[in-house]
Amino acid sequence: MVAELQGLRVMGIDPGLTRCGLSVVQGGHGRSVLPVAVGVVRTPHDAPLSVRLLRLSSAVEEWMDDYRPDVVAIERVFERGNVSTVMNTAHAVGVLMLAAARRGLEVHQYTPSEAKKALTGNGRADKRQMTSMVTRILGLAEPPKPADAADALALAVCHCWRAPFIARTAELGQASRVRGGTTPEKTRSGRR
Amino acid sequence: MVAELQGLRVMGIDPGLTRCGLSVVQGGHGRSVLPVAVGVVRTPHDAPLSVRLLRLSSAVEEWMDDYRPDVVAIERVFERGNVSTVMNTAHAVGVLMLAAARRGLEVHQYTPSEAKKALTGNGRADKRQMTSMVTRILGLAEPPKPADAADALALAVCHCWRAPFIARTAELGQASRVRGGTTPEKTRSGRR
Known part of the structure; x- marks a missing residue:
């Protein structure tokens, strides 16, 4: 599983309606991560929200068509700051996640402090x-x-580094479900 | 314009992710409004947000394919109550508005109190x-x-009744822009 993750292509998204950061990175050996693309999408203030x-x-x-990511990492939105900005960002997250779901891509959300850590x-x-x-x-x-x-790249790197642990936790969960409970041995081997 | 609005087919949406109210009504003569369809879409709690x-x-x-509305009326989301519910509803609004925009349909947002009034x-x-x-x-x-x-139907009726005024206001705005300013006569006639 870890070997497969080395080639993981992650799209990182810093969601927003006025400016949305987009990035794509590729996981390399160990903790190395290679940049593929980065940019910002802007939409005009004076256009209707739906447009x-x-x-x-x-x-x-x-x-997504151009860079074919394997997975999407997006910042989790909080209720803070300007109400209308937060709502617009939350609407934007909806359409961004939908684009991923249409392609069968998993979406992982990270808080700003998770990415920083x-x-x-x-x-x-x-x-x-x-x-x-x-x-x-x-x-x-x-x-x-x-x-x-920069934030979009940070989210993508964050997911590259956390993906092996997420995958291992999922494997553990699956193993414990198959075996009808978490066995002490399985838990220990998973924590190595 | 008012004559055209009499046949206006409005989709009313009470947005939500766990339960989303959908309705379609058709404007009739004067203030009469005919019901076309009403229902609720549910999505499972335990599925990933993007799914x-x-x-x-x-x-x-x-x-939208089945009922071919001319316009969409949707409840405006506020930051109140459970944070995660509000965010999920705001994400839902994003994809609902996107569906309208893909078909070139205008979206009008109404607060609960505007619909009640x-x-x-x-x-x-x-x-x-x-x-x-x-x-x-x-x-x-x-x-x-x-x-x-019921809320989805209320929003659709609300838009049917307010559409003639919105259209008249838009006409006024356009007229004043064409004429290079709001003329007193035009303003008066618009307020009749």
Whole structure:
């Protein structure tokens, strides 16, 4: 399973309606991750909400057709800040997840602090630290801009690194279901 | 324009992921509104969020193919109550609006109090009053159930009654833009 995950192609999404960060990375050997693509989709403020969602949907579908990711990692939206922005972002997440589901792709949600912890070891890392880590991990010539693009890359890297553990936990869960309960041996071997 | 609106076919949506109310009504002469269809789409709690959104999207697309509405009226989501429910509803609104936009249908959002005021004259009407008005307006043999179905019908009726005013306001806006400003005569005639 870990060997298969080494070639895992992950699309990372920092969701938004005004600006949506999109990225694609490819898992390499061990913890190495290679950058494939990064960009930002924008939709016009003055267009009706439904038209903006259609534009975002078309853009992400085009990315999925072009880069054929195996899985999608997207930031979990919280109720904080401007109410209308939060709602628009939540609507955007709906169409982004739908695009993944149409292709049979699994979607994993990560909170900002989960992504920060995965990349820097500190769930409260600031933007500068995160951008610096993303630049270093992916071997980029310069820091990705704007912030939405860097966040999208960070989410994709976060999933690359966590996927082996998610897969192992799922295997364990499946094994324990097949065996009719978690056996101490299985639990121990899974924690190696 | 009012003559055209008499045949307006409106899809009303009470958005939700666990239960989503869908309805279609047809505007008749004056304030008469005829019921066409009403129902509730459910998605399973235990399915992944992206799969639930796909199920909802497929269901609403099927309704749109079957009933060919001219326009969609949907309840505006607020940040209140259980956070995860609000977010799921907001994600659902995203895919519902996307389905409309894919068919070039305009989407109008109404707050619960706008719908209550339109149907009962009271923005704080309770569920019982609203259900009773929906039943009477549409000439139904019995009150629609569950609540999501009744709410979906109320939103559709609300749009039928408000559409002539929205159209007149839009005409006014267009006229004033064509003329390079709002002329007093045009404004007066629009307020008749």
